[in-house]
Amino acid sequence: MTVIIRLFGRFRLGRFKEKQMNVRPGTSVSQVIELLEIPLDEVGVSMVNSRHCRLDHVLSDNDVLALFPMVGGG
Structure with missing residues (x-):
């Protein structure tokens, strides 16, 4: 199945702004994050x-x- 991934802020560095990806049915948000090699504890908001x-x-x-x-920030 196809999903569109949009990255913001520093997640774009060395990656992309928007990309269409093919993933298996049943794929979770965290699995996509792992595929992108983004540490889960660095994700502030997922939508x-x-x-x-x-x-x-x-x-x-x-x-x-x-x-x-x-x-x-402060």
């Missing part, structure tokens, strides 16, 4: 189709997954 989701959310065909890094 599927513009809605917040958990890392164990199972993706569907044509979903749009957006990943935002943790943000710090």
